[in-house]
Amino acid sequence: MSVRLRGSDSSISIRWIPKYTTLERVLHWVHTASFVPLALTGFVLFAPWLSSVAQSAAGVHIRLIHRIAAIFFGGVPIVYTLLQPRRMWMNLKEFLTFDKYDLLWLKGAIPYYVFGRHGDMPPQPRFNTGERLTAVVMVLGTMVFGVTGLTMWFLKGIMPTWLFQLMVFFHDLMFIVTFAMFMIHFYLAVVHPMMWQSLVSMRYGVVSESYAREHHAMWYYGEERAKKLWEEHKAAAEKH
Amino acid sequence: MADRLAMYIDTSKCMACRGCQVACKQWNDLEGYIPGERETHNTGSYENPPKLDPQTWTRIKFREYDDGERFQWLFLKEGCMHCGDAACVDVCPTHALKHGPHGIVTYERDLCNGCGYCSQFCPFQIPQLEVINQVTGEAKSSKCVFCQDRTLNGLEPACVKTCPASALAWGNRDDILAQAKARVEALKAEWGFPQANLYGEAQLGGLGRIYVLTAPTAAYDLPEDPAYPVISTLWQKVLKPVGQIVFAGTIVGAITAFFIARRNVRMEEVE
Numbered sequence: 001m002s003v004r005l006r007g008s009d010s011s012i013s014i015r016w017i018p019k020y021t022t023l024e025r026v027l028h029w030v031h032t033a034s035f036v037p038l039a040l041t042g043f044v045l046f047a048p049w050l051s052s053v054a055q056s057a058a059g060v061h062i063r064l065i066h067r068i069a070a071i072f073f074g075g076v077p078i079v080y081t082l083l084q085p086r087r088m089w090m091n092l093k094e095f096l097t098f099d100k101y102d103l104l105w106l107k108g109a110i111p112y113y114v115f116g117r118h119g120d121m122p123p124q125p126r127f128n129t130g131e132r133l134t135a136v137v138m139v140l141g142t143m144v145f146g147v148t149g150l151t152m153w154f155l156k157g158i159m160p161t162w163l164f165q166l167m168v169f170f171h172d173l174m175f176i177v178t179f180a181m182f183m184i185h186f187y188l189a190v191v192h193p194m195m196w197q198s199l200v201s202m203r204y205g206v207v208s209e210s211y212a213r214e215h216h217a218m219w220y221y222g223e224e225r226a227k228k229l230w231e232e233h234k235a236a237a238e239k240h
Numbered sequence: 241m242a243d244r245l246a247m248y249i250d251t252s253k254c255m256a257c258r259g260c261q262v263a264c265k266q267w268n269d270l271e272g273y274i275p276g277e278r279e280t281h282n283t284g285s286y287e288n289p290p291k292l293d294p295q296t297w298t299r300i301k302f303r304e305y306d307d308g309e310r311f312q313w314l315f316l317k318e319g320c321m322h323c324g325d326a327a328c329v330d331v332c333p334t335h336a337l338k339h340g341p342h343g344i345v346t347y348e349r350d351l352c353n354g355c356g357y358c359s360q361f362c363p364f365q366i367p368q369l370e371v372i373n374q375v376t377g378e379a380k381s382s383k384c385v386f387c388q389d390r391t392l393n394g395l396e397p398a399c400v401k402t403c404p405a406s407a408l409a410w411g412n413r414d415d416i417l418a419q420a421k422a423r424v425e426a427l428k429a430e431w432g433f434p435q436a437n438l439y440g441e442a443q444l445g446g447l448g449r450i451y452v453l454t455a456p457t458a459a460y461d462l463p464e465d466p467a468y469p470v471i472s473t474l475w476q477k478v479l480k481p482v483g484q485i486v487f488a489g490t491i492v493g494a495i496t497a498f499f500i501a502r503r504n505v506r507m508e509e510v511e
Contacts, residue, residue: 045333045355046480055334059353063377114497116505153377156356157369164360165471172475176483180490187494193505 016206017220019126023084025205027076034072039179041066046172067153074146077139094127095135101218101227105129113192119237123217123226134185141178144170244343245391246413247400248420249317250452251460252427252436253407256286256300256315260399260408264298267387267398271295292318294370297384298399305459307435316451316460317399317408319384320345320366324445327472328358328367328383336381337367343413343448344386354379363444363466386448413450417441420450427454444468 020028041062044050054062080088101122106129108120127135148171156164189198197211212219217226265272272295273280283290287302298319305312322345329337329345334353340346358367358381372378387397395401396410409416420438427436433454440447443466457464 047484048333048480051333051335054353055336055351056353059334059355060378063353063355067375067377114500114504116501154374156360157371161360161365162469162471165469165475168357168360169471169475169479172479172483176479176486180486183487183490183494187498191494191498192501194501 015209016204017209017212018205019201019207020205021084021087022205023080024087025202027080028202030072031076034069034076035178035182037065037069038073039175039182041069042175043179046175070145070149074142077142091127091135092139094125095132095139097125098129098132102129102132113188113194116194118214119233123221123230124215124219125223126216126219128215130184130188134181137177137181141174144174145178148174242414243341244413244446245386245411245448246322246343246416246440247386247397247449248409248411248416248452249449250407250409250420250423251314251316252423252431252433252452252454253405254300254315254317255405255407256302257404258288258300259402259404260317261296261299263398263402264384265295267390268297270297292366292368294368294380294382296368297382301460303460305455307455312455312459314455314460316453316462318366319449320386321364321440321444322386322448323363323443324447325468326444327361327363327469330476331357331361331472333357340388341392344388344391345383345448346388347381347383347385349380349382352381354381356381358383361469361472363463363469413446413448416450420452423452427452 044054044059044062053059077088101124104122105124108117108122109130111117111120148167151159152164152167152171188195189202195215197207201207207216209220213221217229220226221229262272264270280288281290282288285302287300289296289299292299298317301316301318303314303316305314322343324343326337326339326345329339333355334351336348336351336353337358338346338348354369354372354377356369356379359365359369367381367383370380370382372380387395387399391397391410400408400410409419417438424436424438427433435455437453437457439451439453439457439462440449451462453460453462
């Protein structure tokens, strides 16, 4: 795509690279639109200081909203698996692949995201370490929420009380993990100045060539070349 | 708690007339037998109804006990124990269940949102959940409240008032304990009940029901040493505070990181 600069003859050309399918983007936003009400209505029952909101008819409605949102939240992976099973499987495999570059990413994350030191960031595939960790936690969370939520919903009074108590505990434990992770995800994807294209990619499904090169070098260059460039960059940095 | 009130329940005097069940329903406006809608039935015994339910906050449990020498037909008045350490109060997210005055575990039906945690965390499984709609989750919990509208105004509970055998009494917990201990000694020494014992003095921070039993607790299907649920402690005392610290820490951390990043990130270098 080329953009003509206003009041001049020059133009800049941006090459956009597809990252997400339309279905993936739609499901991402359904996931978000269901997770946020789930988290907020769950938080009302979680935080003792919000008890006034959890009481009587308000509480009944909060529990109802939680259940309606849960259907959409649980429906997202099912719809994705049914409609794009190969994409789902491909992404899942990528989410679960970690190597030594992920340790380097974790080491370089704070210097990079907080202090803007670009040189500290090792090359990354289509999803960086943080994104993959987020995805793994969310996949795990969906499974735990599914099992604990459905049993609490339909088997209360039928299953043994000790089992119900464990379900409540693990539901809340997973809530803490996923909600904290969601806040970090929101900060990096929406608020952080360097990551402005992540929101663009979830809106339009594409990232610019320069963004892909900077943030996902292994995807852009291919794994081998990206690693070679990284080693060269490191060697050059050491010389100086 | 010096002014704690308690109910005295002497199983050696109870004749299972179930006047307490009727008085409870009458005072608390609970449903009894409604032809075609709410049937009652006996289940191989004179026990009726077979278990506590949202409309039955107290009932007489029937058990048969043979210690090898003689047979006893045991009658136990069931209902909320009003524990000193009440798990139901701790897990209730709406404060519908509270430690009220005089150690009574009070319940405000209007505040209940039907989550049912109380019914699942009570070591005696006393609170009963009336499920109105399984799918929407609409429900209401219920349990004996020691006739809080009577007892907090200086009256005795309806069941105590109506008991014709004086098997029930109401008063200061220390006095009730002394009365129960004396009765246990008398049953052992004079009435031929060597296995007579007291139940409720120390369990779960001391119960609000003090039972005089003529047979071992197991014969009444009462838990010998009821335990406060470990998961409740982990959930309320560990997980919830930790969760709130994690959430607050994440928000503060993200805001701090944002302001530091804003000073350090040179946008001209951002792709």
